[in-house]
Amino acid sequence: MHCLDSYLFVSAAMFVLGLLAVVTRKNAVSILMGIELMLNAGALNFVAFSRFSTANLDGHVAALFILIIAAAEAAVALAIFLNLYRLKATSEVDKANLLRG
Amino acid sequence: MYLRQFAVGALENSNIDNIMFQLAIYILLAPLVAFTINIFWGKRYLPRGGDWISITAIWSGCAFALYMFFTKVLGNYDPNYFQSWQFDWIRWGDYQLRIGIALDNVSLIMLVVVTLVSSLIHLYSTAYMKGDPKYHRFFAFLSFFSFSMIGLVLADNLLIIFCFWELVGLSSYFLIGFWHEKDSAANAAKKAFVANRIGDVGMLIGILLVFTAMGTLNVTEVIAGVAAGKMGGMALTIAGLCLFCGAIGKSAQFPLHVWLPDAMEGPTPVSALIHAATMVAAGVYLVVRIFAILTPEASLVIAYIGGFTALFAATIAVAQYDIKRVLAYSTLSQLGYMVMALGVGSYTAGFFHLVTHAMFKACLFLGSGSVIHAMHGALHHIHSHDDAQDMRFMGGLKKYMPVTFITFLIATVSLSGVPLTSGFMSKDAILGGSLAYFMMHPQHWLLPVFGFGAAILTAFYMFRLVYMTFFGEFKSGPEAATALHESPRAMTIPLIVLGALSIFVFYSFNPFNPASGWFSTLNPQPDRAYEQLQAVAAHDTHAEAKSHDSHSKHEAVEKAEHNDSHGTVVESHGEEHGEEVHATDAGGHGGGHDVHHTAHLIAMVISIILATLGILIATMGYYWHKIDPNVWKKRLGPVYLGMYHKWWWDEIYEYTFIGGTKLTANILAWFDGAVIDGLVNFVATIGRFVSVVHGWFDLYVVDGLVNLTAWIVGIFGRFTRLFQGGQIQRYVLYTIALVAVFIILKVL
Numbered sequence: 124m125h126c127l128d129s130y131l132f133v134s135a136a137m138f139v140l141g142l143l144a145v146v147t148r149k150n151a152v153s154i155l156m157g158i159e160l161m162l163n164a165g166a167l168n169f170v171a172f173s174r175f176s177t178a179n180l181d182g183h184v185a186a187l188f189i190l191i192i193a194a195a196e197a198a199v200a201l202a203i204f205l206n207l208y209r210l211k212a213t214s215e216v217d218k219a220n221l222l223r224g
Numbered sequence: 225m226y227l228r229q230f231a232v233g234a235l236e237n238s239n240i241d242n243i244m245f246q247l248a249i250y251i252l253l254a255p256l257v258a259f260t261i262n263i264f265w266g267k268r269y270l271p272r273g274g275d276w277i278s279i280t281a282i283w284s285g286c287a288f289a290l291y292m293f294f295t296k297v298l299g300n301y302d303p304n305y306f307q308s309w310q311f312d313w314i315r316w317g318d319y320q321l322r323i324g325i326a327l328d329n330v331s332l333i334m335l336v337v338v339t340l341v342s343s344l345i346h347l348y349s350t351a352y353m354k355g356d357p358k359y360h361r362f363f364a365f366l367s368f369f370s371f372s373m374i375g376l377v378l379a380d381n382l383l384i385i386f387c388f389w390e391l392v393g394l395s396s397y398f399l400i401g402f403w404h405e406k407d408s409a410a411n412a413a414k415k416a417f418v419a420n421r422i423g424d425v426g427m428l429i430g431i432l433l434v435f436t437a438m439g440t441l442n443v444t445e446v447i448a449g450v451a452a453g454k455m456g457g458m459a460l461t462i463a464g465l466c467l468f469c470g471a472i473g474k475s476a477q478f479p480l481h482v483w484l485p486d487a488m489e490g491p492t493p494v495s496a497l498i499h500a501a502t503m504v505a506a507g508v509y510l511v512v513r514i515f516a517i518l519t520p521e522a523s524l525v526i527a528y529i530g531g532f533t534a535l536f537a538a539t540i541a542v543a544q545y546d547i548k549r550v551l552a553y554s555t556l557s558q559l560g561y562m563v564m565a566l567g568v569g570s571y572t573a574g575f576f577h578l579v580t581h582a583m584f585k586a587c588l589f590l591g592s593g594s595v596i597h598a599m600h601g602a603l604h605h606i607h608s609h610d611d612a613q614d615m616r617f618m619g620g621l622k623k624y625m626p627v628t629f630i631t632f633l634i635a636t637v638s639l640s641g642v643p644l645t646s647g648f649m650s651k652d653a654i655l656g657g658s659l660a661y662f663m664m665h666p667q668h669w670l671l672p673v674f675g676f677g678a679a680i681l682t683a684f685y686m687f688r689l690v691y692m693t694f695f696g697e698f699k700s701g702p703e704a705a706t707a708l709h710e711s712p713r714a715m716t717i718p719l720i721v722l723g724a725l726s727i728f729v730f731y732s733f734n735p736f737n738p739a740s741g742w743f744s745t746l747n748p749q750p751d752r753a754y755e756q757l758q759a760v761a762a763h764d765t766h767a768e769a770k771s772h773d774s775h776s777k778h779e780a781v782e783k784a785e786h787n788d789s790h791g792t793v794v795e796s797h798g799e800e801h802g803e804e805v806h807a808t809d810a811g812g813h814g815g816g817h818d819v820h821h822t823a824h825l826i827a828m829v830i831s832i833i834l835a836t837l838g839i840l841i842a843t844m845g846y847y848w849h850k851i852d853p854n855v856w857k858k859r860l861g862p863v864y865l866g867m868y869h870k871w872w873w874d875e876i877y878e879y880t881f882i883g884g885t886k887l888t889a890n891i892l893a894w895f896d897g898a899v900i901d902g903l904v905n906f907v908a909t910i911g912r913f914v915s916v917v918h919g920w921f922d923l924y925v926v927d928g929l930v931n932l933t934a935w936i937v938g939i940f941g942r943f944t945r946l947f948q949g950g951q952i953q954r955y956v957l958y959t960i961a962l963v964a965v966f967i968i969l970k971v972l
Contacts, residue, residue: 145953
């Protein structure tokens with residue numbers, strides 16, 4: 124079972140799950156969780172490709188980058204959500220339609 | 225015999241070194257200065273309203289005029305005396321308009337007449353106008369008139385004559401309308417002004433015709449030009465008649481005579497000065513000036529107009545009751561005499577009558593002023609509002625006003641043409657001239673008839689006036705008679721002087737032969753310029769021999785035209801030219817002198833008889849009461865009515881010219897209101913209609929297009945808005961869908 128396909132399969136499943144969460148959930152925190160899932164699916168791909176293609180650590184470095192960026196992104200996103208809540212008294216993204224044309 | 229040549233002398237400089245011209249300019253300008261001072265400062269700052277300034281100006285002018293007269297006219301005793309001083313007034317390119325002063329016997333005699341009569345009337349006015357609220361203005365205007373009239377007399381140029389001509393018209397307007405609070409005076413002033421304008425238009429046309437043909441307006445040059453053949457035939461006749469139009473207006477000849485009787489609305493001194501002695505004589509003076517250029521045809525028209533006016537005005541004078549109106553019509557009649565005299569070629573007689581008439585008519589007017597003055601006081605005394613000028617309220621004044629009576633009587637006798645007076649000599653000369661003309665041209669028998677008819681009427685109406693005024697009983701009652709008194713000395717002195725000047729001795733020592741006197745000797749008839757030309761042409765068998773005369777004239781004209789100096793003193797004594805020229809004087813009718821001599825003898829006898837007859841009829845009717853005038857009024861019927869109503873000329877003009885003008889104005893007003901305004905309104909209506917259509921088009925078509933575009937854009941915008949829900953999830957979904965589509969397309 125130590126083949127690349129299984130890793131890619133798991134990664135794709137995680138990405139689709141994350142995407143579904145982003146698209147379907149109304150709660151902002153749930154969406155943020157979906158985004159985390161998608162980021163981690165990406166990170167898993169980097170690591171998997173790094174393990175099965177060459178012997179260097181480039182893929183690992185990229186995965187670490189993604190972790191750091193995800194942490195920063197979560198901090199920024201949560202700050203935005205808090206402000207949204209303070210403004211609209213809700214955490215549902217449907218209500219945050221201020222950019223509506 | 226004498227066409228004034230002017231040899232441009234050696235004195236070609238602008239400073240006037242001849243004392244005569246300095247005096248002339250002083251005489252001209254002194255009244256203007258007096259006018260300026262009095263009109264601005266007379267009322268408020270000067271004692272007696274500044275009358276002493278006007279009087280000083282005119283009396284000193286009169287003294288100088290007399291000095292000039294005695295040194296130059298009587299001193300020289302030269303019939304051809306002529307001096308002129310000119311300076312450049314205007315230059316247009318090559319043309320220079322030179323104006324100046326011309327002194328000759330005619331202008332100097334006229335100058336004396338004007339300044340003398342004017343001086344006496346200034347003096348007279350100090351008493352007559354006493355207490356008038358506009359006393360200072362009266363003297364200012366008198367000065368202004370004197371200035372204008374003196375300028376008219378002295379001017380050597382038709383254009384300048386015209387300018388002063390208009391100025392005397394203007395001052396006449398001011399003075400007729402002096403009491404402009406009265407409607408009648410204001411209207412009379414307007415009437416005089418308008419009637420004069422009609423004549424002046426003709427005169428201006430004449431001046432322009434002369435200028436077009438000759439290129440000069442200097443009277444001497446014009447005469448020389450005609451003699452040189454620059455203008456002739458029909459053109460000259462028309463030009464002469466056009467110039468005469470001015471005289472018709474100013475001297476109140478027949479078609480334009482209506483203004484003069486109305487002008488009597490002015491103060492009586494004004495009537496005496498302007499409307500009897502000087503200004504109305506300006507027309508005659510103009511004809512005297514242009515006498516040499518008049519053609520036989522023009523002269524004939526002039527003679528008929530003058531003759532008709534003489535008789536026609538005399539008939540009206542017979543039936544008037546207003547003392548000043550009788551005198552006014554008498555003035556018309558006498559002016560007609562003068563014009564007729566000039567028309568029939570009796571130059572000397574016409575001008576002589578102008579001078580004598582100025583004296584005795586001024587005396588008559590001033591005498592009537594004296595009477596009116598007294599009557600006014602008398603009627604005021606009994607609180608009567610009767611007309612102080614109506615002779616029916618007078619009578620018996622001779623014992624209350626002896627000086628006025630005697631001077632008035634002398635002037636009346638003179639006007640009636642009784643021997644030993646100046647009027648006898650001058651009128652007799654005119655009648656003789658018209659009779660001589662008739663003897664040479666028998667088809668013109670009307671002219672002496674006019675003359676003799678007017679003579680008998682003159683004697684009649686003047687004595688009628690004297691009897692009604694000075695004889696019989698005073699008709700306004702004994703109460704009023706107590707207030708009658710002789711006028712003050714300032715009024716009687718002018719009367720005495722003018723009355724004295726109506727005596728023959730001042731003009732000729734032989735009362736039956738004026739031709740021997742200084743006046744006739746010094747004012748010989750000038751040759752008609754065209755006759756001169758014909759004479760030269762007739763004798764022109766070899767040009768060189770005869771060209772002496774016209775050549776020198778040409779030379780003189782050329783010299784004058786090309787003279788660049790700013791002023792020149794021209795002095796010349798015309799030469800006696802040959803007898804052969806003089807022989808053509810009477811227009812080729814041989815024995816002209818005999819005819820004249822016979823005619824004068826006959827005329828003298830007839831005129832004495834007629835004058836006596838006229839006086840006799842007046843005496844019978846108004847003194848002895850042998851003839852009842854009222855019976856004759858009925859017997860004459862419509863003729864009397866015509867005379868009383870001035871032959872209805874005022875009414876005729878009212879219905880023709882004035883009514884016609886009003887009718888034309890009304891028609892034009894209607895045309896303006898209906899047609900012009902209608903057109904304007906029609907155009908406006910069209911404009912409004914077009915703009916309504918335009919507005920509709922703008923509203924529905926242009927705006928519709930704009931709105932349609934906006935609507936289409938709006939639809940499109942609303943469609944695209946559908947995709948922008950503001951919900952990030954939906955955007956993501958679209959992205960995924962598109963990516964999916966791309967992938968599927970790629971795979972396929």
